[in-house]
Amino acid sequence: MTADIQRAYIAAAVSRGLLPAEAHRMAQVISLDAPNDPAKPIQFWQLYSVLGPDRIVAIVRDFYQRVFADEPWFVAPFARVGPLDHHVMTQSQMWIDVMGGGPAYHGAEFRLNFHHTHNAMELMTAEGAARWTRLMVETLDACEPHMTGDPRIRPALNTFLGHFMDKYAGDFRFDAPGAFGVSNPPLKRRINFMTMTTEAIEALDEEELRQALGERGIDTTAYPTKQDLVDKALML
Structure with missing residues (x-):
């Protein structure tokens, strides 16, 4: 999924002035390796290069532990699909795939879209999105120790989550519940x-x-x- 999501995000970010028009040709943007320069933001498809699989799985597990401890109306669609470990495995695979770790999520976007249309449809609402966002923000706050001390990681994660939430809000016609926190700042090209x-x-x-x-x-x-x-x- 990495290449497809990267192209979609770059196009959206260019239209919003967050990336320069030539971003799809800029090595620091399209590389799957995060820049070593701390002044340069980490794109979310570079997160695997700094987090690795274990930290990603730990963040996803924290989130689903919160999901399965939540109110019955919110838990029910997840429990119907499978137990906690099933969700941790599949969501981790999707994150790893999008974050530059290779083709880990079998079925790619077709599977992801099918899941939200058929399995999670009752939560694809403003109320469901707001609850999902609240739990994810709690997760990210609690999982700061997994973020390696690099201050660029949380904005990159927020950018990743915001991109997908905006997509679902458009696809399912609900109002996006708001930001997950500070996202990547606009990247301006250096003019010589x-x-x-x-x-x-x-x-x-x-x-x-x-x-x-x-x-x-x-x-x-x-x-x-x-x-x-x-x-x-x-x-x-």
Whole structure:
């Protein structure tokens, strides 16, 4: 599932301004290995490279222990499908697959969509989603020790969960219950004027020009118009 979900997320993130238009060609974005640079966010398909299978299974197990201890109306659809260990196994396989650990989830998106349409349909509502989200947030808070001390992991997990919750909210026509917490910040491309043609520099918008010049220590308040900024960039 990794490649399909990666493409879907990148397309959605580009449209929302969270990733640059060329994200699908950026090595730090499409790689399955998390960047070593702590200033660069971890994409959720890179999580397996830092968490590994045992930590992922531990987080998923914590979640389903909370699910099976919840109110009967919420537990019933899960219990009808199988016991706690069954859900831990299948959900862990799905997480590992999407997080870059290889083809672990047999049936891929077809199986995932079939499950939510046939087995979990009664929970694909605003009420069901809100309860699921609450339990998952409790899980992530409790599972901080499994997150290796890297502050980028929780935002990456929140981004992963938010992406799927938004998908289900659209598919099943309910209002998404809100964020799981802080997600990955927008990733801006690093602009190097020295390697760009005049046409490419002129195609940048004013905000991109100001940001790139500012990163080079240039006070852009001295350049009030876009053309002024372009001219300055071309002088570098």
